[in-house]
Amino acid sequence: MARIFKVMIQAVVCAVILIIPFFWLWAVPSVENHPIATDAETIAKGKYLTAAGDCTSCHTTEDGAAFAGGLKLDTPFGGIYSANITPSEKGIKGMTSAEFYQVLAYGSYKTFRPLYPAMPYPSYHLVTRSDSDAMFAYLMTQTPVDQSVPKNELSFPFNIRQLVLFWNVLFARRGPYEPDGSRDEVWNRGAYLVEGLGHCGACHTPHNSFGAAEHDRALAGTPLAGYEAPDIQPEALKRRGWNAEYLTEYFKTGRGPKGTAFKEMYLVVKNSLSLLTDEDRAAIATYLLDLPSAPTADGNVVLAASDGDTDEPYPEGRTLFLNNCSMCHGPRGKGVKDGAPPLAGNSTVAQVGGRNMIYAIVYGFPEPRSVPNSSPMPAFKDRLTPTQIVELANFLRHTFASETPDLPKITEADIEAILK
Template sequence: MRTVLRIVLALALLALVGLGVLYWMQPRPLAPVGDASPPGESAPVALRPAQPDPTTQLIAKGEYLARAGDCVACHTAPGGKPFAGGRAMPTPFGNIYVPNITPDEETGIGLYTPDEFYRMLHTGISRDGKLLYPAMPFASYTKVTREDSDAIYAYLMSVPPVRQPNRPHELRFPYNKRELLVGWRALYFKEGEYQPDPNQSAEWNRGAYLVQGLGHCAMCHTAVNRLGGTQESRAFEGGMIPNQNWYAPSLTSNREAGLGEWSLKDITDLLQTGVSNRGTVYGPMAEVVYHSLQYLTDEDVRAMAVYLKSLPERDTSPPPPSQARLVAPEVMELGRRIYDQQCAMCHGEEGKGYPPAYPPLAGNQSITLYSPVNPIRMVLNGGYPPGTRKNPRPHGMPPFSHMLTDDEVAAVVTYIRVAWNNTGTPVTAAQVNELRTIIPE
């Protein structure tokens, strides 16, 4: 009996211990910070979110700004490592080879200090005192604030270093004499950070800062003279992009790509996705959207659109009448027949297209530009809008250079430039042949 009693008492004690353990293990709400704790209990620890690391935040900001400046597009050779340089940039004066801007101390910018990096962006003078050639858009980057420069510097110093020596430029005499850049800078370079316009909204000023500074949009959309310089008074009036054989249309003329008549949605769609109801980007602009603009926030893209839409119209002359009367009837008929066979299925019998997948041709100002280079190249080489996060599978344009002769390409491009009351001018077979020999990039 004593043994049985001991077993019963032991089991009862074990049960009490188990109940106590279960009681203490059940979850309890934490008392707010500063509240008195229950008697016999220590004060609970309040749960607070972890504070973000300032260095990580600075690097993330720098990465975003480097995308806004499209640094990777120039400083990465095809198939090369990011920012390691080595890419040849053809200019009218010879090839310029883009430098390594990884943090490698021997061949990159690893020895740069934040002050030296800012001086390079702001003044176009390297760490060793050399004047940079204006293929580096320091004339635009001078507008970048010191705060943003420091963020870009922090990001570049965080990327993997690549030991890749910089190739010397291949410039013809006398353009290989850097000391001559002193004269170029006196004519075409104005140093100074962007100064907000107090008469404009914060959104407009943000857009102006991005377009004029990191975006360096004027580099393409302003005509370049024989010395490789641009006139501020003619900014954004359009021009041929040197050595690329693409025409960057005027942003100040509603007869070209002036955006005064566009909605903000159409502008932001074009900038951020590469397609809109008003048109589609190809060529160099497609690269800008792919590498840079698609990664900007909706707010920043809208700010850029607000600024671009506000650019004053400088070409107020009325559009010319249709130039169809200048086209020989047989050429017009040939162009119409080719269009019906090859183009109408996507762009419609009346050229209205099926936007945004297939852009309209009727009333499309990019088709009727003074220079016919862009539509000729599209017919010859085809192309795709950029694949972007908001348009990952864009519809492309097939090439026809292997199917159509110079005369046939000239006829169909002429047709789309003058049909449907379009106001373009006729195209010749010689113009087509000149572009046919260019290897598309």
């Protein structure tokens, strides 16, 4: 008898746990509908904000019409296609400004049809209502594209959309950005852009096995396929020699004394950061560094120190560098203007795990992106043995990242991990 009682209690507890998400769903606040603005000023503001939110990188395919969606995002749970967000029947024509805001703020605008968090509402919830309305007004002026997007290719059970309701209960945060009164306006603007519209943490913050951001390790870096979105917390950035000036230049052009943006970050720069005002780029840098710009070491490491130096710890690496790399990156690793980036002081060389540096050597850059006029960098995976790559990589770190002490040594296991 007592056992049946226990089972019944367990069943009730389970039912309550299962029902919680639905309370949450009901709790998605019904928000007020606002008329869609049509004045030029609001539309221009909306255009700017969609750039700050980098909507293009996901909602426009390489040769596709603007905002027509259909880009496949590969997640550990399968492929998810971005939505058509042009004002067509197949897009957001029927949507209201209230529903659009609910998408950004709660990741859900239709009962029982939550969006997958591949749409970065876990960051966009910080967006203000007036910024949301401006983006909506701008999108409504776009050419409607009557194009449906392919069906998602998610594996079971992730193809059950309603499971996201539980995910939201466990992991989603809510509420627009609350300015920090102890900080100035610039810092707060930077925080709003980085944490909210810019959704930098979607790539740079480690995510748990449910695909939710680990907020206590915000911007601490995370491995991607074969390379990584590096640690961009203040300490890590400063250790690699970044300052406000270098960051703003990198955000504007995708290159600078600390190297180039070459993978996902290239698109972030092209479709978002390069289109912002100097003030907003500076605000982002201020927030990332969390203190007023203070120039740090300029990365011009003195290679001469090891010229003819009998104590050179990586003599073979040095020879490999001179024979394979110096013609583009310069004999002293200082790079070539509008050509190959400097390796001396390069932030990629100084990243702790070295994944991006190894990735660059192993696969090269068949189409240099941030420096379009330079010669493509060849892949060295068939030209150098893993042992040689180890020797070369350690030479690069010893010589060109000497301002970042105590970097772990690259081993063959690191090379094998990237080659996999």
